[in-house]
Amino acid sequence: MFDPSGQPRILALPPGCDFPKYLVKGLLSRLEGADPAELARVDLYVNTRRMARRVGELFADGTPRLLPRIRLITDVSAHPDLADLPPALPPLRRQLLLAQLIARLLEQEPDLAPRAAIFDLAASLAALLDEMQGEGVPFERLEGLDVGQLSGHWQRSLRFLNLVTRFLETGGAEMDREARQRAAIERLIALWQTAPPQNPVIVAGSTGSRGATSLFLQAVARLPQGAVVLPGFDFAMPDHGWQALDDAFTAEDHPQFRFARLLDSLDMQPAEVANWCPGAPEPRARNALVSLALRPAPVTDQWMSEGPALGPVAPAMEAVDLIEAPSVRSEALAIALSLREAVAEGRRAALITPDRMLSRQVTAALDRWHIRPDDSAGMPLHLSAPGRFLRHVAALIDQKLSAESLLTLLKHPMTHSGPAGRGEHLRLTRELELSLRRSGPVFPTDDDLRAWAARRDEAGAVAWTDWLARTLDGLGGVGTGPLGRIVDRHVAVAEALALGQTPDGVETADREGATDEAGELWQKDAGQKAARILAEMRAEAEYCAAITPADYAALLDKLLSGEEVRRTQEAHPDVMIWGTLEARVQGADLVVLGGLNDGTWPAMPTPDPWLNRSLRHQARLLLPERGIGLSAHDFQQAVAAPRVLLSRAIRNAEAETVPSRWLNRLVNLLNGLSGDQDGPEVLDAMRARGRRYLDLAAAMERPARPLPPARRPSPRPPVHARPRNLSVTSIQTLIRDPYAIYARHVLRLNKLDPLRPEPDPPLRGTVLHDILDEFIRETKAALPQEPRDLLMGIAARRMEQDVPWPTTRRIWLARLDRVADWFIEEEIRRRQEGAPLVIEEKRTLPLGDLDFTLTGKVDRIDRQNDGTMVVYDYKTGEAPTKPMIEHFDKQLLLEAAMIEQGAFEDCAGASVSAVTYISLGSKPKTTVHRLEPGTAQAIWTDLAELIRAWSMPERGYTSRRAMNLRTDARDYDHLARFGEWDESSEPGPEEVG
Numbered sequence: 007m008f009d010p011s012g013q014p015r016i017l018a019l020p021p022g023c024d025f026p027k028y029l030v031k032g033l034l035s036r037l038e039g040a041d042p043a044e045l046a047r048v049d050l051y052v053n054t055r056r057m058a059r060r061v062g063e064l065f066a067d068g069t070p071r072l073l074p075r076i077r078l079i080t081d082v083s084a085h086p087d088l089a090d091l092p093p094a095l096p097p098l099r100r101q102l103l104l105a106q107l108i109a110r111l112l113e114q115e116p117d118l119a120p121r122a123a124i125f126d127l128a129a130s131l132a133a134l135l136d137e138m139q140g141e142g143v144p145f146e147r148l149e150g151l152d153v154g155q156l157s158g159h160w161q162r163s164l165r166f167l168n169l170v171t172r173f174l175e176t177g178g179a180e181m182d183r184e185a186r187q188r189a190a191i192e193r194l195i196a197l198w199q200t201a202p203p204q205n206p207v208i209v210a211g212s213t214g215s216r217g218a219t220s221l222f223l224q225a226v227a228r229l230p231q232g233a234v235v236l237p238g239f240d241f242a243m244p245d246h247g248w249q250a251l252d253d254a255f256t257a258e259d260h261p262q263f264r265f266a267r268l269l270d271s272l273d274m275q276p277a278e279v280a281n282w283c284p285g286a287p288e289p290r291a292r293n294a295l296v297s298l299a300l301r302p303a304p305v306t307d308q309w310m311s312e313g314p315a316l317g318p319v320a321p322a323m324e325a326v327d328l329i330e331a332p333s334v335r336s337e338a339l340a341i342a343l344s345l346r347e348a349v350a351e352g353r354r355a356a357l358i359t360p361d362r363m364l365s366r367q368v369t370a371a372l373d374r375w376h377i378r379p380d381d382s383a384g385m386p387l388h389l390s391a392p393g394r395f396l397r398h399v400a401a402l403i404d405q406k407l408s409a410e411s412l413l414t415l416l417k418h419p420m421t422h423s424g425p426a427g428r429g430e431h432l433r434l435t436r437e438l439e440l441s442l443r444r445s446g447p448v449f450p451t452d453d454d455l456r457a458w459a460a461r462r463d464e465a466g467a468v469a470w471t472d473w474l475a476r477t478l479d480g481l482g483g484v485g486t487g488p489l490g491r492i493v494d495r496h497v498a499v500a501e502a503l504a505l506g507q508t509p510d511g512v513e514t515a516d517r518e519g520a521t522d523e524a525g526e527l528w529q530k531d532a533g534q535k536a537a538r539i540l541a542e543m544r545a546e547a548e549y550c551a552a553i554t555p556a557d558y559a560a561l562l563d564k565l566l567s568g569e570e571v572r573r574t575q576e577a578h579p580d581v582m583i584w585g586t587l588e589a590r591v592q593g594a595d596l597v598v599l600g601g602l603n604d605g606t607w608p609a610m611p612t613p614d615p616w617l618n619r620s621l622r623h624q625a626r627l628l629l630p631e632r633g634i635g636l637s638a639h640d641f642q643q644a645v646a647a648p649r650v651l652l653s654r655a656i657r658n659a660e661a662e663t664v665p666s667r668w669l670n671r672l673v674n675l676l677n678g679l680s681g682d683q684d685g686p687e688v689l690d691a692m693r694a695r696g697r698r699y700l701d702l703a704a705a706m707e708r709p710a711r712p713l714p715p716a717r718r719p720s721p722r723p724p725v726h727a728r729p730r731n732l733s734v735t736s737i738q739t740l741i742r743d744p745y746a747i748y749a750r751h752v753l754r755l756n757k758l759d760p761l762r763p764e765p766d767p768p769l770r771g772t773v774l775h776d777i778l779d780e781f782i783r784e785t786k787a788a789l790p791q792e793p794r795d796l797l798m799g800i801a802a803r804r805m806e807q808d809v810p811w812p813t814t815r816r817i818w819l820a821r822l823d824r825v826a827d828w829f830i831e832e833e834i835r836r837r838q839e840g841a842p843l844v845i846e847e848k849r850t851l852p853l854g855d856l857d858f859t860l861t862g863k864v865d866r867i868d869r870q871n872d873g874t875m876v877v878y879d880y881k882t883g884e885a886p887t888k889p890m891i892e893h894f895d896k897q898l899l900l901e902a903a904m905i906e907q908g909a910f911e912d913c914a915g916a917s918v919s920a921v922t923y924i925s926l927g928s929k930p931k932t933t934v935h936r937l938e939p940g941t942a943q944a945i946w947t948d949l950a951e952l953i954r955a956w957s958m959p960e961r962g963y964t965s966r967r968a969m970n971l972r973t974d975a976r977d978y979d980h981l982a983r984f985g986e987w988d989e990s991s992e993p994g995p996e997e998v999g
Contacts, residue, residue, distance in 0.1 A: 007036050007044070007206045007231055014227035014272040016279050018239030018265075021293055022646030023286040024593030025237045026057060029210050030064040032235075032283035033074070047205040048074035051082075051226070053212040053219075056382075056588060079212060079219055083190035087197055091190055094183040097132070098542055098565070102489075102550040104128040104170070105561075109551065111166055118162070119615070124557060125564045127615060131170070134616050136184040141217035143625055151624050163616050188218040195225040202229050210235040211590065213264045215628075215636060224271055235282045236265055237590060238643040242294040243301075244312075248276045250305045255623060257302045258631035259608075261639035289646050291322035296645055299671040300638065306671075313679050323676070323688050326645070329653040329696035337655040338364060339703035340696070341598050342371035344651050345581050348596045349377060356582040356594040358644050360609060360637075361601035365583045368600070372581070380577035382588040387539075388566035390532035395420040396540075399500045400562050403492070403555035404484050406449050409442040410761040415503065416474075422506030423525030431506060434470050437462070443759040448810050452479065470507065477502045486554045490547035496558070497540055501527060532571040539565050586640040597647035602654040602666040608637040641668050651696070716986030717994030719745060720962030723752050724999050728956060731850075734862040734900040737949070740956070741894055745965035749978040752963075752999070757977045765814040771882045773808050773818070774926060775865060777801045778880050779846045782866060786842050793830050798823060825930040832924070832932055840870035849909040853946075858953045862901045867913060874919035877901050885923035885933040894968070896945065898923075902937060903946040918942055962995040 008015060019025055019032075037044050052058050058076050065073050083091055105128040112121055119127060138145070148167055207226050213236070214220040226232040240262050251257040251266035269276060295316055301308055316322075331337035341357060345368070348355035359365055362383065369379055387393045395418050402411060413435065415421060422431040441458055442450065452475040459471040480499040484492055504525035528537045543565070553561070584592060586607075601607050611630030614622070622629055644650070654665055665673070679685030729751035732740065740747050749755050763769065780800050781793075790796055801822050805815045844867035850859050866878040877898050886895040898921035905913045923933040955961060965982040966989055979985075 008233060013278065014274060015233040016227055016236065016269065016272065016274060017233055017282040018236035018279050019282050019286055020241050020288040021238045021643045022288040025211060025590065026060040026064055027593060028283040028286040029235060030061060042072055045074055046072040049205065049207045050074045050076050051079050051209040052076065053079055057211050079209065079222060080187065082194060082222060083186055085194055088190050088193055091186060094186040096546060097183065099546045099549045100182050101128045101132055102546060104131050106551045107170055115162065122560055125561045129564060130615055137627055139185040140188055141627060142188065143627055147625050151621050167616060191218050191222045195221065198225060198229060204231060206231045208233050208235060211237050213639060214268045215264045215632065220268055220271065223268060227272060238639055239265060239279060240297050242297040245276065247301055250302045254629055256304055258629045259634040259638060260302050261300060261635060261642045263635050293646055295319060295322045296642055296672065299675045300642060300668060309675055309678060313675065317683065319676065319679055319683050319685055320688050323692060325648065326650045326652065326692055327695040328692040329651065329699060330693065331653065331655045331700060332657060334364060334655045334658055335367065336700060336703055337653055338367035339371050339706065340699035341368050341600055341653055343699050343702050344596065344598060345372060346375055346377065349580060353595040354580045355596040356584055356592065357598045357600055358584050358586060358589045359600035359607065360586055361606050364601045377581055378577045379581040379583045381583040383585045384570035384572040386567055387532060387535055387569035387571055388563060390571055391419055392527055392533045392536045393566045395527065396500055396536055397563055397566065399503065400496055400559040402481050403496065404482060407478065408449055408762065412450060413439050413761060420504050420525065420527050424505040424508065426506050426508060430466060434467055443761060448763055473507045484555055486552050488547060489550040489553050490544050492553065492555065492558045493540060493544045493547065535569050535571060536566065539569065586637060589640060589644055594647065596649045596651065597644050598651040598653060599641065599644055600653045602652055602669045603663040604666055607666050608634040638668060716983050718965060718987045718991040719982050720964040720993035720995045721748055721998040722959065722962045722995055723748065725957055725959055727752055727999050730857050731859045731861065734860065734897045737900060738895050738897065742968045743966050743976055744963035745982050746976055746978050748963035749981055765809065765811050767882060770818060773804060774882055775880050777804050782842050782845050789834065789837060794826050797826055797830065825926050828930045829926065836868065840868040840876065843867050843869045843912055844910055847910065849904060851904050851907055851909040853953060854950055856950060856953055860900065860904065862904050862909065864901050867905065867910065870919060873916060875905055875913050875916045877918060877921045879923050881923050881925040883927055885925050888935060891935060899945045900949065903942040906942040907946060962993060964993040
């Protein structure tokens with residue numbers, strides 16, 4: 007196939023051509039007219055399975071022929087001459103062994119990292135060891151690293167790495183996968199030096215970015231009939247551009263750096279690299295422009311000297327558009343429109359982006375035209391239904407079960423997915439949720455669940471809760487122990503929950519490791535992959551030290567997140583979404599490069615907790631910029647497509663974004679090519695073409711006709727449907743926000759209590775009321791000798807009972823402790839002026855001849871020494887001012903009126919001389935409002951007029967009529983569509999009901 011040569015044989019294809027297509031075309035052209043069996047003698051090594059599939063499809067498409075042996079570079083160790091190599095150490099076993107070492111390190115130095123990071127640190131350490139073995143860096147080199155000028159953290163990391171490497175060298179672990187790959191390549195090279203293969207051996211598509219792979223490429227290039235075909239080689243870069251790539255510290259992020267290093271190792275010059283398929287089309291002018299834009303940073307002054315030689319740049323960029331969207335949403339819509347346009351024109355289109363959020367938004371936007379793109383990137387396994395279910399069950403092992411986590415588990419689609427179905431299960435789950443929201447408890451126990459079922463007096467509910475309680479019992483009492491035991495317990499509970507109640511009442515919670523009857527848990531690709539991971543954990547359990555349930559949950563999450571599952575759905579054949587890796591082996595008429603912002607494309611290097619950049623350079627390991635360089639190479643290849651759309655969002659959800667460094671360089675270069683080259687004008691034209699998609703997206707979002715502005719609701723229900731019974735606290739709501747009264751009492755919509763109650767101000771107020779009420783009841787006859795001790799004792803007991811958050815209990819007790827002396831002093835004074843008469847009582851009272859009843863619940867009423875009454879209210883915040891009491895907050899005034907109207911028998915015939923607020927906030931204060939004779943009667947009369955007014959049919963329940971603050975949030979604002987109007991909008995009365 008190849009003419010004899012004393013030089014290594016390196017060939018390449020330029021950016022812009024379909025690499026697999028022209029790889030096959032070049033190979034067939036070299037064997038044209040030869041014996042058909044010659045093609046079958048070719049060993050063709052490619053870098054990914056996707057590349058292997060595509061190349062195989064291209065060979066099979068057309069004339070029947072024999073096929074070459076297509077292999078993966080990673081399968082070199084399967085060569086028949088290397089059969090005696092020992093098998094590689096399973097990655098999980100090595101991770102568990104490393105986790106043991108890291109756990110001991112954290113026990114000795116707990117300030118290094120939290121215990122929850124053990125498996126993350128183990129994974130990063132395994133990656134470092136892989137890299138050292140792949141790059142051929144001996145462990146002894148770490149001992150010679152200079153850390154004298156570095157912080158104690160790196161010195162400590164280096165000491166630990168030396169301990170780990172000694173552990174590995176002394177037989178603490180077998181040969182792992184990366185070490186085995188390098189050993190196989192080195193042995194194969196040694197065999198080839200004595201008996202080189204005479205058949206053609208070709209390696210195609212690899213950049214040689216890893217040390218072991220680079221060794222293999224060098225060896226193949228030196229074979230008599232060997233060749234290396236590089237993808238996306240920059241034929242346009244001059245010699246001095248290549249010479250600037252000699253320092254990894256400044257050039258590792260350049261797209262051609264890996265090729266420069268490979269050629270240097272072969273003692274070759276870039277000019278000696280030949281084109282594998284000279285007839286392959288490429289956009290030469292654009293490649294030259296992009297090549298100049300991506301020169302290493304230290305030599306960007308070459309823009310000024312070489313830029314004029316490019317000539318007019320319009321032909322190079324006439325097929326390149328630029329979208330600079332104001333937001334990620336508008337970027338996604340514009341990209342979707344460009345893909346939709348390509349479909350209408352019969353072109354093949356692809357979105358290339360590493361931003362999975364952007365790709366999901368584009369997919370959602372395409373759905374309006376019923377276009378489902380072929381998304382090559384699957385869903386992470388830990389986000390699939392089985393993955394989420396298994397993670398949730400694992401997180402509950404040996405944990406106190408909360409109402410929120412229980413309902414999350416019960417509502418999961420995997421739960422009760424067995425033959426009995428989910429209908430009855432979901433009905434009972436809904437009823438249980440309503441009960442837990444209304445009356446708790448926050449942390450339901452088995453007894454609570456069974457008590458709920460007993461109250462329902464329903465045989466199905468009793469059986470269901472018995473099944474649930476018995477199954478969840480398996481999550482308790484696990485404790486720290488062997489990994490295998492925890493895996494078995496986890497799997498058993500997960501399967502029992504997934505299976506649900508079997509028709510014959512037999513559960514599988516006691517059948518550890520069962521996989522035959524588990525509902526839909528182990529079905530489909532996601533379930534099967536999850537089952538394999540758990541089986542591997544069980545198989546490698548002996549290499550794990552005793553593990554806590556929390557560490558087990560962290561390990562499971564780490565393993566699940568490392569796998570992906572493909573979505574099984576019928577996709578459009580001409581619309582694709584590719585990651586940068588998939589884009590290397592595909593071709594399209596339109597290529598959209600989306601998410602071109604720094605931090606997304608390229609992504610920022612992952613921090614290495616073991617070696618910093620300086621130490622890596624000393625050890626001759628790969629620098630963090632390696633990933634950026636690979637992304638740059640992907641960009642250089644993709645931007646050379648026949649038609650290209652560059653896209654970025656100027657702002658994301660948090661702040662303004664920074665353009666991708668490659669886009670920034672391209673824009674800056676074009677802006678500098680002024681004069682006859684028309685660089686700025688070409689850039690304006692690119693933006694104008696991109697703006698067309700943004701304008702289309704804005705027009706698509708714009709309604710066909712202007713929508714009328716939302717009206718401020720003011721419903722007018724029939725008089726007979728209006729509330730005839732309100733509490734004294736609801737009167738303030740009726741005055742300030744009548745719509746809330748309409749929603750609650752007419753529509754009967756009540757806000758659901760949260761599943762996870764928070765220690766908010768309303769709860770604090772309720773608890774404080776209960777504490778003070780109990781204290782006043784116990785001391786109603788007389789204050790004890792040590793009233794403060796009694797008060798704080800009641801507070802401690804009440805908070806232990808009603809406040810399930812230990813930290814909150816301490817804080818609230820401390821706050822009460824600070825004001826306790828003040829409260830006792832004030833209480834002594836109050837007892838000198840009067841005595842408690844009524845404590846926490848509720849009464850109702852009809853309102854004259856109106857069909858209306860007022861309900862009031864007083865905190866406390868004291869009979870004064872002069873025979874009058876004083877109404878008290880406890881506050882945890884500020885007391886209302888006098889104007890607020892007179893116009894809005896009429897609770898205590900209405901209670902005073904009810905007292906004088908005879909609602910409270912103990913106060914019959916007495917008048918109310920004052921209403922008093924006892925504020926127990928950070929600045930305790932007693933606020934007294936004296937009442938003149940006749941005030942209570944006037945309040946009662948005003949209430950009658952208010953209720954009479956609300957009995958008029960034309961009176962509407964206007965939303966947010968007289969709010970205290972515009973920022974005040976109300977329970978029914980969303981129902982009223984507040985935000986589409988404001989307090990300045992006129993009410994829109996509407997007959998309802």
